Amino acid sequence: MIGPMPSLPIPMIGALVLFFLFLRLWITQGRISPLAILIALCAAQTAIIALAQHYLVPGTRLVQPITATLIPPAAWLAFQITAVRPARRADLLHGLVPVTTLAALLTAPAFLDVLIPGLFVVYGAAILLATMAGPDAQPRAALESGAWPAQIWRIIGIALIASAFSDLLIIAAQAAGAGYLQPWIISLYSVGNLILIGALSLSGHLQSGQDRGDDQQAPSAPPDGALWARVEHYMDAQRPYLDPELTLSKLARRLGVPAKTLSSTINRATGGNVSRYVNTARIEAAQEALRSGETVTGAMLSSGFYTKSNFNREFLRVTGMTPSAWRDAQAPQGL
Structure with a gap:
């Protein structure tokens, strides 16, 4: 039994x-x-x-x-x-x-x-x-x-x-x-x-995006205005935002300044936090990719995003449109 x-x-x-x-x-x-x-x-x-x-x-x-x-x-x-x-x-x-x-x-x-x-x-x-x-x-x-x-x-x-x-x-x-x-x-x-x-x-x-280098102590920062100029130049020249694992800690280390100082500088200059500042640069890169004929997925990956939900959320925040709708709006209108 x-x-x-x-x-x-x-x-x-x-x-x-x-x-x-x-x-x-x-x-x-x-x-x-x-x-x-x-x-x-x-x-x-x-x-x-x-x-x-x-x-x-x-x-x-x-x-x-x-x-x-x-x-x-x-x-x-x-x-x-x-x-x-x-x-x-x-x-x-x-x-x-x-x-x-x-x-x-x-x-x-x-x-x-x-x-x-x-x-x-x-x-x-x-x-x-x-x-x-x-x-x-x-x-x-x-x-x-x-x-x-x-x-x-x-x-x-x-x-x-x-x-x-x-x-x-x-x-x-x-x-x-x-x-x-x-x-x-x-x-x-x-x-x-x-x-x-x-x-x-x-x-x-x-999931943490740190690497070995971000454990290092950053030196003291330059005056706020000079730091912001350095940030803008570095973002334009090196485009660090294309790294999907970029963190505030990594960005601060690459600029050679403390993370808190970099955060405060970007906050005062843009009125937003570091994440918004970096993701806005990513969306601008994605727009360039879409204009050149790249697919939405291709534009997402080439601009520093690795999840579609985050890409769509930030694209909507910056442009007020979804990536597909924005791409379609850029197409020449027929007569």
Whole structure:
């Protein structure tokens, strides 16, 4: 007689999805990046939740709070290293977070009810505050993506904060005599946030475009007016915007100035951020290509864009028309 087949709970399905996303990012990049590590941790945590809550595997309930506290610092470091700055030795201090959690688990388990939600809120709020400074505050993000990296990281920050409230929902359910809802809250709410964080981490908008050189410290900048003249000359002569992986950090390094100084100079001179300035130059190059008879896809690739959605968005912003409509409008009208 064949027994019942084992069920596959929602957290385990989520873990498998996240593990697939981790493998995809690893294979695509050819290395394990901070974003891949974040996805892997989300996958591991959802699997541990399934083993602890649904399969009741001994010991997993003790591991669950420790692995949970790996995710907030991993998200913060992934944000910093892919969007803001190179990795630093001081980043290792974030390893104290799971160590503190282990100490609390062994000496004061009740403190975990405050510590774990607090960590998610603190790190989530830190990401939110950092993204409020605008896209120029993320010099390692590809300029082609515009404001998308900041917006995606903002959602990840909100998801971290939202994850902290799962315990409050469980307490409220128990107080209302609905303790049977606890597995559903864990499965749908907590795991849902982990899947959201992992899936967003896979976005191409978050992939860092830095190279080895952008880790170098730039010298002091010349006066603002002279710097703007240098920027205009460099853009016209070297056309760095044709590099689809151009970042503020790369552009600043090539000009030999600090990224913040370059950002401020372009902001004051154009009234917009660096991403808009660079993408406007790209659209002008795309218009030249379209006038010469290039296809829309060819114009996109030759002007420094590598995603059609970004190209269409920026073309519409600059010209008020889609690339195809603009090209058709340039054609000679028959008599």
